[in-house]
Amino acid sequence: MLDMILLCLIIFQIHQKSLNRVEKIINKKVIFEKGDLRDIDVLKNLFTKYKFDSVIHFAGLKAVGESVSNPLKYYDNNVNGTLKLLEVISLFGCKKIVFSSSATVYDEVDAANYIPLSEQNKTGKTTNPYGTSKYMIERILEDLYVSDNSFQIAILRYFNPVGAHESGTIGEDPNGIPNNLMPFIAQTAVGKREFLSVFGGDYDTHDGTGVRDYIHVVDLAIAHIKAIEYLNKSATKPLVVNIGTGKGYSVLDMVKSFSKASGVEIPYKISQRRAGDIAKCYAKPSFAKEILGWEAKKTLEDMCVDSWRWQKENPFGYKQTDC
Numbered sequence: 001m002l003d004m005i006l007l008c009l010i011i012f013q014i015h016q017k018s019l020n021r022v023e024k025i026i027n028k029k030v031i032f033e034k035g036d037l038r039d040i041d042v043l044k045n046l047f048t049k050y051k052f053d054s055v056i057h058f059a060g061l062k063a064v065g066e067s068v069s070n071p072l073k074y075y076d077n078n079v080n081g082t083l084k085l086l087e088v089i090s091l092f093g094c095k096k097i098v099f100s101s102s103a104t105v106y107d108e109v110d111a112a113n114y115i116p117l118s119e120q121n122k123t124g125k126t127t128n129p130y131g132t133s134k135y136m137i138e139r140i141l142e143d144l145y146v147s148d149n150s151f152q153i154a155i156l157r158y159f160n161p162v163g164a165h166e167s168g169t170i171g172e173d174p175n176g177i178p179n180n181l182m183p184f185i186a187q188t189a190v191g192k193r194e195f196l197s198v199f200g201g202d203y204d205t206h207d208g209t210g211v212r213d214y215i216h217v218v219d220l221a222i223a224h225i226k227a228i229e230y231l232n233k234s235a236t237k238p239l240v241v242n243i244g245t246g247k248g249y250s251v252l253d254m255v256k257s258f259s260k261a262s263g264v265e266i267p268y269k270i271s272q273r274r275a276g277d278i279a280k281c282y283a284k285p286s287f288a289k290e291i292l293g294w295e296a297k298k299t300l301e302d303m304c305v306d307s308w309r310w311q312k313e314n315p316f317g318y319k320q321t322d323c
């Protein structure tokens with residue numbers, strides 16, 4: 001029996017090299033099947049071929065700004081893809097699910113007034129279609145549980161995942177110009193981008209730039225293992241849990257910390273606010289500790305050092321050159 005399944009969308013290139021490198025790190029063969037989550041036949045074939053114990057559902061588009069300009073793409077990919085997956089999961093009776101949700105599900109007004117965000121904060125009035133797609137999926141999962149409470153569901157609300165594996169062999173390799181802050185800073189440091197545009201310098205934060213809760217991807221990965229362990233021993237209603245550090249850092253804090261880790265000055269210019277962004281967002285992470293026995297261990301320095309190691313050793317990502 002397989003412990004889990006890796007699902008991704010065919011429209012995005014998974015780099016074969018990243019899988020080879022994962023195999024090297026864990027010294028184990030990784031079974032990988034490429035398919036489009038929205039294609040129900042692909043999923044049925046997969047569930048016929050393998051017997052899964054649980055599903056960790058990571059697949060989805062994730063750029064806030066892009067979701068504002070192309071909402072239908074986000075609803076089709078994220079919501080429609082999930083519906084197909086859940087249909088097949090129900091059909092095959094593999095009912096243990098961990099879902100990658102997001103801090104962007106929190107209500108905008110609530111988020112502005114009640115920081116840090118706890119799982120009890122209001123959700124739904126999101127500021128962008130990405131967040132709405134995650135909110136809709138949370139609702140779908142909750143409704144699914146009401147219809148059949150043999151489902152075991154954990155919803156992990158990620159804050160801002162960054163960093164890379166400490167080996168420097170696997171990390172983030174965005175297609176084209178990075179939408180997210182950390183890969184943009186890393187590419188600026190390595191000389192691929194001329195300067196960072198800081199989206200807004202007049203927010204109500206300690207230095208005017210947006211504040212987020214950055215969490216190291218390795219800490220985040222461990223949270224999924226803890227969630228599966230929790231589901232293995234508890235049959236309860238869907239678990240909803242924040243996965244963050246509880247610390248908020250501004251864009252300029254990130255620039256400073258990355259410069260220190262890399263020894264490279266990061267040129268930046270303050271520009272317009274980005275549509276869909278809010279001033280501050282960071283977690284109250286105590287419930288994760290209480291229920292999962294999980295808390296983030298890595299510091300902002302670890303995140304920057306590991307990101308820089310990955311970027312410096314792989315300036316073209318998984319490709320040999322930039323062409």
Ligand code: UDP
Pocket residue numbers: 064160179180181182184196197198199200209210211212251274277
């Ligand atoms: N940001 C920025 N310049 C960039 C990318 C992001 O100033 O090129 C800011 C963005 O406005 C937000 C923070 O960095 O305040 C984190 O943005 P990111 O896209 O990484 O994550 P989000 O919080 O939007 O999911």
